[in-house]
Amino acid sequence: MEFRYLGNSGLKISAITYGNWLTHGSQVENDIANQCVRAALDSGITSFDTADVYANGAAESVLGAALKGERRESLEIFTKVYWPTGPKGHNDVGLSRKHIAESINGSLTRLxxxxxxxYQAHRFDTETPLEETMQAFAQVVRQGKALYIGVSEWTADQLRAGHALAAELGIQLISSQPQYSMLWRVIEDEVVPASRELGVSQIVWSPIAQGVLTGKYKPGQPLPAGSRATDAKGGADMIKRFMTDDVLTRVQALAPIAADLDLTMAQLAVAWVLSNDNVAAALVGASRPEQVGENVKASGVTLSPDVLGRIDEALGDVVVRDPGMTTVTAPQVRPV
Structure with missing residues (x-):
């Protein structure tokens, strides 16, 4: 396992980080989830990412139970706050001081x-002054409930503003968690340059594009039974932007590139995001323990400029690069 510094800090995390979005507490049974976490630990993964909104707290509870008994100092545990949780009342959402103070306590209990x-801001809260949000995060850090602060799916301007306030308050905002893959590169033109300037690293989610980059979805063919594209709980909605014949045909052209490197297509996809030197870790989930070990093999793989060029040529114009998509896909008002 490769370990990388997270932003301009002394914290190292595993380049493959285990994430339990869409799995623990919802898609897979708890015993399978425990097996997946055990497989992650056995594979050298020390970093685990979750959020209070995943399965409305159940994902944090499952992860906490799975990690119980492990040496806490040997682990890096991440969670997030923003989306509606609990009974989803009028203050059970957003990045207000009230919601952050209450949410961190709930997360720590479940974990x-x-x-x-x-501790990460899961989205930018357009309805709370940023000063209030960062003061609340600073209080969490000073109370010893979180060591570092991060954000998820913030624009470059939001990141700069948040980082400046964090610095004034004497806390470290060191990470950004965006979607990033061969197919979805919207962070490259603005977020990554801003992050390099600020000393912030990316912890990227969906490096395999919700499974599309495994090559299992074939153009013009029925969807595999039990796949994410058939999951009515949220997976199908997330993946639909990639489920066109044009995209799927282009993805199939990656198969010979992976084969030449003796990699699976999934391993190639994970290695590709890790080739960006601003990426500290790729978030990888699993519904079966054996998936974890396979994904870990992408750690430490070096892709040559020639290989990177072949990937770009294979995918052509189906790659989404517009930095404005971060704003388009973000909530403009607090969800209810």
């Missing part, structure tokens, strides 16, 4: 830990 290594 069975005294602190998280990284």
């Amino acid at each position: 069975q830990t005294d602190y998280v290594d990284l």
Whole structure:
């Protein structure tokens, strides 16, 4: 396992980080989830990412139970706050001081830990002054409930503003968690340059484009039974933007590139995001323990400029690059 510094900090995290979005507490049974976490630990993964909204808290509870008994100092545990949780009342959402203060306590209880290594703003809250949000995060850090602060799916301007306030308050905002893959590169033109300037790293989600980059979805063919594209709980909605014959045909052209490197297509996809030197880690989930070990093999793989060029040529114009998509896909008002 390769370990990388997270932003301009002394914290190292595993380049393959285990994430339990869409799986723990919803898609897979708890015993399978425990097996997946055990497989992650056995594979050298030390970093685990979750959020209070995943399965409305159940994902944090499952992860906390799975990690119980492990040496806490040897782990890096991340969670997030923003989306509606609990009974989803009028203050059970957003990045207000009230919601952050209450949410961190709930997360720590479910995770069975005294602190998280990284506490992340799951989205930008357009209805709370940024000063209030950052003051609330600073209080969480000073209370020892979180060591570092991060954000998810913030624009470059939002990142700069948040980082400046964090610095004034004496806390470290060191990470950004955006969607990033061969097919979805919207962070490259603005977010990544801003992050390099600020000393912020990316912890990227969906490096395999919700499974599309595994090559299992074939153009003009029925969807595989039990796949994410058939999951009515949220997976199908997330993946639909990639489920066109044009995209799927282009993805199939990656198969010989992966084969030449003796990699699976999934491993190639993960290695590709890790080739960006601003990426500290790729978030990888699993519904079966064996998937974890396979994905870990992408750690430490070096892709030559020639290989990167072949990938770009294979995918052509189906790649989404517009930095404005971060704003388009973000909530403009608090969800209810």
